[in-house]
Amino acid sequence: MMTYCVNLERLSIQAHLTAGMISDSQSNVVATRNSMGEVFASLGGGAYEEFIVEAFLENTNKLEDLITTLLALEYWRDNVLFRKDNESVLENEEGNVEFEIEGGERDRDEELSDAYASLNDVDGGQETDDNDNDRGVTKRLASLLAENGNSLRAAFILHAETTIVSLLNLVFYKGIPPAFLEGDGDQFLLSLVDYCARQLVFLGTPEGSNPALRRQKSPLTSHNMSKYLQNRSRLDEIQDSVYDESYKSAVAAVSLSRYLCENVEELPASIVSRMLEVHDFPILMVPLIEEPPWTRRRQVEQRKDDCTISKIVWEKLNDHNEWSEVLPKDLLVLTKTEGQPWFELYHLTASKVCRETYGLDEFRKAQLMRLRRYIHESLIDQLPVLQEVARYLDELSILGVPATGRGAHRPSSIASSSGLLLQRVDSLRESVIGRKSTHDDDHLDSIIQRQWGEIFSSIDDSTDEYLKMIALNVYGGTGRNVNGENSQLEKVTLLLSEQEGGAMTFELAPVEGTEKIVDTKIGSTFRRIKLSILQTSGEGAAIDPRAQASAVINFPDHSNEVIQNSPLCLPTIETKSVPDENALPENFSAKEWRQIGNRSIMLHLGFERITYGMVPAKFTYWRGYSLKVAYLSLPIIEA
Numbered sequence: 001m002m003t004y005c006v007n008l009e010r011l012s013i014q015a016h017l018t019a020g021m022i023s024d025s026q027s028n029v030v031a032t033r034n035s036m037g038e039v040f041a042s043l044g045g046g047a048y049e050e051f052i053v054e055a056f057l058e059n060t061n062k063l064e065d066l067i068t069t070l071l072a073l074e075y076w077r078d079n080v081l082f083r084k085d086n087e088s089v090l091e092n093e094e095g096n097v098e099f100e101i102e103g104g105e106r107d108r109d110e111e112l113s114d115a116y117a118s119l120n121d122v123d124g125g126q127e128t129d130d131n132d133n134d135r136g137v138t139k140r141l142a143s144l145l146a147e148n149g150n151s152l153r154a155a156f157i158l159h160a161e162t163t164i165v166s167l168l169n170l171v172f173y174k175g176i177p178p179a180f181l182e183g184d185g186d187q188f189l190l191s192l193v194d195y196c197a198r199q200l201v202f203l204g205t206p207e208g209s210n211p212a213l214r215r216q217k218s219p220l221t222s223h224n225m226s227k228y229l230q231n232r233s234r235l236d237e238i239q240d241s242v243y244d245e246s247y248k249s250a251v252a253a254v255s256l257s258r259y260l261c262e263n264v265e266e267l268p269a270s271i272v273s274r275m276l277e278v279h280d281f282p283i284l285m286v287p288l289i290e291e292p293p294w295t296r297r298r299q300v301e302q303r304k305d306d307c308t309i310s311k312i313v314w315e316k317l318n319d320h321n322e323w324s325e326v327l328p329k330d331l332l333v334l335t336k337t338e339g340q341p342w343f344e345l346y347h348l349t350a351s352k353v354c355r356e357t358y359g360l361d362e363f364r365k366a367q368l369m370r371l372r373r374y375i376h377e378s379l380i381d382q383l384p385v386l387q388e389v390a391r392y393l394d395e396l397s398i399l400g401v402p403a404t405g406r407g408a409h410r411p412s413s414i415a416s417s418s419g420l421l422l423q424r425v426d427s428l429r430e431s432v433i434g435r436k437s438t439h440d441d442d443h444l445d446s447i448i449q450r451q452w453g454e455i456f457s458s459i460d461d462s463t464d465e466y467l468k469m470i471a472l473n474v475y476g477g478t479g480r481n482v483n484g485e486n487s488q489l490e491k492v493t494l495l496l497s498e499q500e501g502g503a504m505t506f507e508l509a510p511v512e513g514t515e516k517i518v519d520t521k522i523g524s525t526f527r528r529i530k531l532s533i534l535q536t537s538g539e540g541a542a543i544d545p546r547a548q549a550s551a552v553i554n555f556p557d558h559s560n561e562v563i564q565n566s567p568l569c570l571p572t573i574e575t576k577s578v579p580d581e582n583a584l585p586e587n588f589s590a591k592e593w594r595q596i597g598n599r600s601i602m603l604h605l606g607f608e609r610i611t612y613g614m615v616p617a618k619f620t621y622w623r624g625y626s627l628k629v630a631y632l633s634l635p636i637i638e639a
Contacts, residue, residue: 504538
């Protein structure tokens with residue numbers, strides 16, 4: 001499992017980096033087909049852009065495996081590692097969690113309350129078992145892992161769920177895979193719709209009843225956090241990892257549900273019905289917009305003149321899913337995450353299929369109308385498509401609809417007064433977890449004992465080689481054992497993308513006998529290898545001084561790493577004619593060094609001033625340097 005998680009994480013990092021580079025190059029009007037796209041095509045053997053995504057689309061079986069693994073990880077988190085319903089009992093004695101519904105009409109009639117129980121009982125979710133009330137979390141796998149010191153390994157396995165959802169986002173951004181729209185392929189769409197619905201319900205659960213959301217939106221002050229970290233147990237560490245990864249997976253699932261809604265016209269009728277009538281996606285958007293789980297207001301402490309000063313700040317999740325401070329004047333500026341529920345609402349209200357399928361009544365109308373006050377001029381300026389949503393809500397405000405529970409406004413809706421309703425079952429999830437496994441404590445205990453004996457009991461975090469590999473190979477760059485079989489370097493492909501389009505590529509190969517061990521001032525040890533230089537594309541040797549540098553490092557085991565840097569910013573002057581070399585400014589040194597990468601993996605490039613500069617046609621910046629020498633530094637993992 002750990003090998004799978006490691007490879008999955010590296011695949012995700014590569015896929016997101018590739019997508020980001022393609023996006024950046026397109027926004028900067030840099031030709032991708034003749035530049036980095038060629039490099040990626042040679043690596044992936046597929047389309048010149050996002051070769052990992054294209055590989056998943058070409059081999060749908062791999063995509064099906066991802067979805068199956070996603071369901072298994074969710075079940076493992078909620079029932080094997082911890083017991084989800086026990087978790088809610090421990091955190092909140094108030095009982096069941098429900099959305100806050102304005103009005104109170106639901107409480108007037110017990111029959112209506114039962115009719116809308118489906119809003120909080122998402123099909124395929126976790127069942128409650130009265131016999132579990134006396135079962136503490138110590139009866140689950142987490143307590144064994146805590147005693148054995150496997151908290152980091154558990155955290156990384158939990159993170160695999162977030163990784164899979166992120167990969168699925170990249171795939172479904174391209175559209176619904178055609179294989180999922182034919183034959184039995186739609187069972188995977190059904191499972192994804194159910195999964196997304198469970199995550200939307202999770203994010204819409206009030207903070208007071210949702211410890212994972214409370215941990216994000218109401219974090220401890222720095223002083224209290226320091227005390228907590230000093231005193232928390234290993235079981236607390238695992239529980240915190242569950243909270244953090246549950247939140248991250250749910251936020252990522254919002255984007256995934258948006259892509260499903262965006263392609264609702266292509267979905268089978270049973271899937272559309274599942275989204276609208278079983279899970280009621282439009283109403284699931286209401287709490288996400290009213291109480292956004294990605295915005296928080298908290299107290300921070302600052303030291304000034306030997307005094308501690310507290311202040312209140314607003315923070316939002318940025319594009320990297322990290323909390324960052326937002327000035328009050330910028331609170332109305334939407335982030336990408338904030339825009340997802342609005343896009344979902346737009347596709348669900350503007351689509352002809354959805355309008356014909358969605359059964360309106362007084363309850364649904366009342367909940368949707370709560371969103372009208374949030375559609376103001378500033379929001380429409382940022383998302384012009386919301387004009388259609390505002391128009392829909394305005395029409396809805398004067399539209400007569402049946403009473404709650406008295407049928408549907410649209411005759412094609414399955415939410416009719418008919419007493420016979422047929423509903424598909426998530427057969428894929430049942431095949432993964434078993435139909436009655438959540439009620440069967442003996443079955444769960446057998447899973448726990450088998451996993452404990454075969455995976456966790458013989459190793460702890462301090463002796464876990466996988467964790468060392470994760471720390472360096474995945475998150476720290478390409479750490480290689482200097483004495484290991486992977487210590488060799490195959491080649492480096494360097495791309496210099498020009499601002500006006502076009503690019504220069506170089507193939508850099510290790511020079512035999514030039515490897516040296518270098519100790520840095522910060523205590524790290526690197527292997528530094530000199531590289532030969534062969535230019536494989538581009539006109540002339542003179543380099544665009546503002547070129548964007550990227551590189552792919554290839555190893556004999558067919559693995560690779562991609563690194564990139566900001567523009568080279570070599571010395572230059574803006575002119576339309578070739579200046580006299582004797583009149584060069586002082587800042588035109590004989591040599592210039594640039595570095596690509598970070599502290600973990602670094603490509604050092606040495607540029608030498610050429611005798612005669614040049615200004616290519618349609619360019620205005622003088623090119624006065626060529627690539628002369630290159631070195632690669634790789635961190636060493638001690639054996």
